[in-house]
Amino acid sequence: MEMGGFSISRDSDVPLYRQLETSLRDALAAGAIPPGERLPAIQEMAVELHVSRNTVRRAFQNLAADGLLEGSAASGFRARGPAHSPTPSPRQPEFNRPAVLEEIELGRLRAPAYPQPLQPDFPDIEEFPLKCWESLRAQVLKQSAPDLLRHVEAAGYLPLREAIAVRLRETRGVNCTAKQVIVCAGAQQALHLAIQTLLSPGGLVGMEEPGRYAVKAAFLHAGARVLPLLVDEEGMIAPEARRQNPPVLMYVTPANQFPLGVKLSNARRSSLLEFARDTFTWILEDDSGGELCYSGQPASSLQGADGHGRVVYLGATGKTLFPSLEIAYLVVPPALLENFLKTKELLGAQPCAIDQATLAQFILEGHLEAHVRRMNTLYYQRLQALAQSVDAELNEFIDPEQADGGLQAVGWLKRGIDEQAVVQSASGAQVDVRPLSSFGRTALLRPGVVFGFAGSSEKQIAAAVKRFARTLRGAARPNFLQRLVGRPQQ
Numbered sequence: 001m002e003m004g005g006f007s008i009s010r011d012s013d014v015p016l017y018r019q020l021e022t023s024l025r026d027a028l029a030a031g032a033i034p035p036g037e038r039l040p041a042i043q044e045m046a047v048e049l050h051v052s053r054n055t056v057r058r059a060f061q062n063l064a065a066d067g068l069l070e071g072s073a074a075s076g077f078r079a080r081g082p083a084h085s086p087t088p089s090p091r092q093p094e095f096n097r098p099a100v101l102e103e104i105e106l107g108r109l110r111a112p113a114y115p116q117p118l119q120p121d122f123p124d125i126e127e128f129p130l131k132c133w134e135s136l137r138a139q140v141l142k143q144s145a146p147d148l149l150r151h152v153e154a155a156g157y158l159p160l161r162e163a164i165a166v167r168l169r170e171t172r173g174v175n176c177t178a179k180q181v182i183v184c185a186g187a188q189q190a191l192h193l194a195i196q197t198l199l200s201p202g203g204l205v206g207m208e209e210p211g212r213y214a215v216k217a218a219f220l221h222a223g224a225r226v227l228p229l230l231v232d233e234e235g236m237i238a239p240e241a242r243r244q245n246p247p248v249l250m251y252v253t254p255a256n257q258f259p260l261g262v263k264l265s266n267a268r269r270s271s272l273l274e275f276a277r278d279t280f281t282w283i284l285e286d287d288s289g290g291e292l293c294y295s296g297q298p299a300s301s302l303q304g305a306d307g308h309g310r311v312v313y314l315g316a317t318g319k320t321l322f323p324s325l326e327i328a329y330l331v332v333p334p335a336l337l338e339n340f341l342k343t344k345e346l347l348g349a350q351p352c353a354i355d356q357a358t359l360a361q362f363i364l365e366g367h368l369e370a371h372v373r374r375m376n377t378l379y380y381q382r383l384q385a386l387a388q389s390v391d392a393e394l395n396e397f398i399d400p401e402q403a404d405g406g407l408q409a410v411g412w413l414k415r416g417i418d419e420q421a422v423v424q425s426a427s428g429a430q431v432d433v434r435p436l437s438s439f440g441r442t443a444l445l446r447p448g449v450v451f452g453f454a455g456s457s458e459k460q461i462a463a464a465v466k467r468f469a470r471t472l473r474g475a476a477r478p479n480f481l482q483r484l485v486g487r488p489q490q
Helices: 016-030 042-049 053-065 097-103 130-148 158-171 187-198 213-221 266-279 334-347 353-364 367-393 419-428 458-474 478-485
Strands: 069-072 076-079 181-184 204-209 225-232 249-252 282-286 311-316 328-331 398-400 408-413 448-452
Touching: 016 053, 042 053, 053 069, 053 076, 053 097, 097 213, 130 353, 158 181, 158 311, 158 328, 158 353, 158 367, 181 187, 181 334, 187 213, 187 249, 187 282, 187 311, 187 328, 187 334, 204 213, 213 225, 249 266, 266 282, 353 367, 367 398, 367 408, 367 458, 419 448, 419 458
Parallel strands: 204 225, 204 249, 249 282, 282 311
Antiparallel strands: 069 076, 181 328, 311 328, 398 408, 408 448
């Protein structure tokens, strides 16, 4: 049989095995694969379609389970054809974690240790007060060395939890006590802790679209079904149409949506909390970097407005301090606390107690507050430098969107400019500009790119944008222009 007619899209939210299964099912129903015809070997089809063997194997096995194919992975599969095909009964596909892992892109789960200029979502590490940190570390070791060499309780080092609770109440409006704070080994562990406590395989999760790839991958890895929730200028839209079949959990970044940078409006906050209250849906509020605000006051937490205990709050230090610290925390409603602690005990990993004690002192002595203030000023200056450079060097291609928080900024492509061609030019200029479509596709969005600015100096930003613009213009040969401009947008 010929394989040229099968359409496999890596940009789709539909898993690759499901796309292949649908294409084969349609071909069988149309008679394009006649009864008795042998399908290509799993290895052969995987090579031809540039997918994994697990992807092909799972598609074949699902069709065989529905009576459309006969055979096995060892002996090969043949088409039974429509005449032999019973009408398949609706069934819940079995969760296959190895198949999910085959489709997760490892390089997109974690930022590189040495990022290129303009990488989104990466903080400045040169300005961190390292001498102060080292002094505090030596101080806590001198005072508490024996205790800090032991295991700490599953919820984390108590003085740190107390310091976090006080700071969150004062700066983010979070309603909590130290008992509700659970310290985790990084934001991804905090996310997995929430997933494993609140979700079962097959559970429905609502998530911002566009949104964080690593978060979506974590949900898929847990066997969840992901429901895209669109984002506009007011933030994420609650799934009002699904009140009869609501998600178990909704993930949202209300203070600074990633990657679009919008704040969740007051009206949307109210509708999300009302939806969660009425449908008994949990909300996971990711407020990592919520203090990074460059105009006005930072938006207060969603958790602080929750009067019914439906919000689990997630915070982390990687964006405000430095990435390798790997200390994050959850604020858990009292009704969930015992189950979260059980899951935390099972996960086992705990940040180094010495680092936890050092961070507690860093917070208590006011160094974190001072550092956040300094970085907000610095990042605002760098954001302005990025906007000015893009406007000066790339104004024929990109309209910069003014961000007011976070570690990324969106640039909207001019009418007819092709996103992938622009990103390829950025790669050629050794700058890390991401296509907006890589964070999720939606018809509401114009084509665009996502810039970083926080991890580069103003001089580095200007040089990187100039290099990017030079590469983009230098590539403007006729064949490139055909790709760059592409079809006019409707």
